[in-house]
Amino acid sequence: METKKTDRRVKYTKMVIKESFVALLKEKPVSKITIKEICEGADVNRATFYAHYADQYDLLRKIEEELIFDVHQYITGDCISPSPATKDMLTKIFSYIRKNAEICRVLLGDHGDNYFQEMLTQLVRQQFISEWTAQKSVSQDDAEYIYTFILTGCVGVIKKWLSQGMQKSDESFAELIIRFADKGSSAF
Amino acid sequence: METKKTDRRVKYTKMVIKESFVALLKEKPVSKITIKEICEGADVNRATFYAHYADQYDLLRKIEEELIFDVHQYITGDCISPSPATKDMLTKIFSYIRKNAEICRVLLGDHGDNYFQEMLTQLVRQQFISEWTAQKSVSQDDAEYIYTFILTGCVGVIKKWLSQGMQKSDESFAELIIRFADKGSSAF
C-alpha cells in the first residue's frame, strides 16, 4: 500500500495530515474536528488537504481502509477451529494490532466509528459462515446468529484488551479468543 | 419521565424537535445533521432549540438517556442464569424495544453512536460481574473478559434482530439470548 506514489511531497503531506488527524482523534470525535484544525496541526495549506481528501470523514475512511487492507493479508482459510494454524494467524494479527496500537486504540475506542468495526467483522464473515454450514448441520439463519454473537463478542474483547494496554501477550490472547469462539460455537 | 414538565408548549417543542431529528437520523449520521435542518423540519425557531439543547449531540444524548431510563426499569437481579424470571425479564425488554423499534433501530444502526450501546452494556455490567464472581470461582479479571464477550456478543445479536425486522418473537428471541449467554459463560 502506498508504494507506487512516487512523489515524496505527496507522501510527506499525507503523512503529516494523518499524524495531525490521529493526534486530534485522541482528544475528540471526528465530528468535532475541523479541516482547518487538521491543516494547522500538520502545517499544510487547506487547499492541499482538499487536493487529497474530500473531508474529515473521507480521511478517516482512508486510514481505516489501509489498516483493513493490512489485516486482510493475514486472514487465511480455517478461521475458527482451534487448530495451531488458527492460533498462529490470530497471534500475527494481534501482533500487527499491537504495532499499530495507537491508531487502533483510537479507531476502536470511544471516539472511533462503527464503520471500522463493521469492516473488521465483514472481513471474517464469509469465511466463517461457509465453514460453519459445511461442518455442522446448521441452517443459514442460525449460523448468521451464531456468527454475529461470536464475532461481535470477540471484537468487544479485543477492544477491551486494547484499551487496557494489551497486558496479555499476543499468543495467550489468541488462545483466549479461540476459547471464546469455540464455546460460542457450541450454542447449537 | 417527562411528566413533571407542566408547560404544554415545552412538551410540544421537544416532541417536534425529536421527531424531526429522528427522521433525519434515518437518512444520515448525526455529524451531517445541522441544527438549522432540525429546526426547519420541526418548524421551530433556532433560538428555541438552543433554549433546550446545546447541540445535536446533546439532543441525541438526551433521547438515548430516556430510553436507557426506561430499559433500566426492567432490569432486575439475576441477569444470567437461565431461569424463568430471566426469560420473563428479557421478553419484556424485547417487547419494549419492539414498541420503540424505530428509534432503537436508528440508534443501534449504522448512523447510531457507540455511546448508546455502551450505556446499555454498562446497565447490566455490575449485576453480571457480581453474580459471576459469587457463583463460580473466577477471578475478577477473567470475569471481566467473559462479561465483555457475552454482553457485546448479545448486543450484536440484538442489533441483527432489530435490523432484520424482528422476525423472531420476543419470547423465542429471549430464549436465544439466554442460550448464547449460557454457552458463553461456560468458557471457563
Place this chain on the structure above:
DNA sequence: TAATAAATCAACACTTTGTTTAATAAAAAG
C-alpha cells in the same frame, strides 16, 4: 538544466453557528 507537478497564498461567496434584543403568543395562577 528544463519540464513537470505539488504546495502555497490570498481572496472569494456561502453556510452554519451561537447569542442577543424586543415583540408576540400562549399558559398558569389568582
Place this chain on the structure above:
DNA sequence: CTTTTTATTAAACAAAGTGTTGATTTATTA
C-alpha cells in the same frame, strides 16, 4: 376572566468554517 409569567418568535449580528479559484512559488523528476 384578568393578570402575571413564561415560551416562542423574528431579525440581526459577529465569528468561524467551508469549498473553490487563479496566480505564484517551490520541490521533484527526467
